[in-house]
Amino acid sequence: MKLILCVLSCLSVAAFTYAQPIDSLRVSLSQAEEIFIKKNLLLAAEQYNIDAAQALEIQAKLYPNPEFSADLHGYDTDTRKVFYNNRSGQKGFAIEQLLLLGGKRKHEMALARQNTQLAVLEFEDLVRQLKYNLRTNLYTVHFHLKTVEKYNKQLTLLDTIISSYQRQAEKGNIPLVDVVRLKSTYMKLTNDKSEVLQNILQAQQELQVLLLTDHFIVPDLDNINWQNYTNLPALDVLQQQALTHRSDQKIGTLNKTIAGLEVKYQKSMAVPDLTAGAAYDQQGDAFRNQYNIKLGIPLPLWNRNQGNIKMAKAKEKQAAVKGELVQQNLFAETRAAWYNMGRSISEYDKTTAIYNEDFTHVLKGVSDNFLKRNITLLEFVDFFESYNETTAELYRVQQQLITAAETINYVTASPVF
Incomplete structure (x- = not known):
């Protein structure tokens, strides 16, 4: 039993030492978000989507390049001269410009602008999701560290009692079974602490990726005003905020706009484009030094872009359906978060009404x-175990409440709490 107890103690100490290395980084919520915005690699990668979309805006504004051609006399069979292009020879030049008709360029520029806005909204939605992950993981680490701190104090107290009882058992004053029972309680508490440490390490892994650091993150969240988390706004108010501020809702609306513009663009592609140009021919045509004007247009007899127009109309209907689905999901998410927040507030109120400093005094x-x-x-064992369970439950309820509040902020894309 001594060997088992020693091994468990060493493992627990090693785990806690690993969880709080010397190179730790203590940050508040605002400091963590500032580091996140500056260093997160996923945000940096997503930013390039905006740059790429803006580049396509520039491209959409550009006109087609004119085409220049030259027709030079390569070999004269009569005079047997090569490149016979002097005044008595033959040469011709032409320049042509494609003129886009039907509003193609206008629709293409409109699509490019909307796609840039789409990239911006997708970036904002990514920031919303990652900030939620950042904040919830910070709260997880904060409350789990407080739980570990409580466990350490109880393990120290229990270790003192076990040492005292061990000496008394060796003298025959108390039965050895009492010492074994105390050691069993110690092992159970150590196991509970190990599970909490594992959760801390998992949250740390996500935080280090989000903040691009190899430091152990210690959240500075001791100034939480719990009164700010006990008033829940009405459900319809939260749903309206979500409709107004959620990036994915805006993306759904924008996709419908883009789909409508695509239909217009494909219809404009059915309009033939005009090719206009001028040509000079020295003496290859009917007259010497002939100057010509050239006009050309395709005849839309078979290909009037019917398939692409039909596809664009189908995509427009699909975008409308998806937009409705996004809105329904938004309402469902907000409703679920609202119910969860209400339940968390109720549980928090009941727990804080029961738990107070009397528990610590009574334990002593x-x-x-x-x-x-x-x-x-x-x-003693019954009260000791009940005290530890109550302590862990208090931190669990607190974490649940503040996580539920963060979920409200997330689903509404608004700082409700």
Whole structure:
């Protein structure tokens, strides 16, 4: 039993040492978000989508290049001269310009502008999602570290009691089974602490990726005003905020606009474009030094872009359906977050009404009386385990409440809390 207890203690100490290395970084919420905006690689990659879309805006504004051609006399069979292009020879030049008709260029520029706006909204939605992950992981680490701190104090207290009882058992004053029972309680608490440490490490992994750091993140969240989290706005108010501010809702609306513009663009593609130009021919045509004007236009007899127009109309209907689906999901997410927040507030109010500093005072009194043998081992262990469960439950309820509040902020894309 001593060997098992020693191994568990060493593992616990090693885990906690690993969880809080010397090169830790203590940050508040605002500091963490500032680092996140500056360093997150996924945001940096997504920013290039905006740059690419803006580049396509520039491209859409450009006119087609004119085409220049030259017709030079390569070989004269009569004179047997090569490149016979002097005044008595032959040469011709032509320049042509494609003139886009039907509003193609206008629609293409409109599509490019809307696609840039789409890239911006997608970037904003990514920021919203990653900020939610950042904040919830910070809260996870904060409350789990507080739980570990409580566990460490209880393990220290229990270790003192076990040492005292071990000496008494060796003298034959108390039965050895009491020592074994205390060690079993110690092992259970150590195991509970190890599970909490594992959760801390998982959250740390996500935080280090989000903040691009190899430091252990220690959240500075001791100034939480819990009164700010006990008033829940009406559901319809939250749903209206979500409709107004959610990037994915704006994306759904914008996709319908883009789909409508695509239909107009494909219809404009059915309009034939005009090719206009001028040509000079030295003596290859009917007259010497002939100057010509050239006009050309395709005849839309078979290909009037019917398939692409039909596809664009189908995409427009699809975008409308998807937009409705986004709105329904938004309402459902907001409703679920609202119910969860209400439940969390109720649970928090009940827990804080029960838990107070009396628990700590009573634990000290119970521990002292147990050492004086005024209470039984069963009574001590029962209260000790209940105290630790209550402490862990308090932090769980607090974390649940503040995470539920962050979910409200996330689903509404608004700083409600």
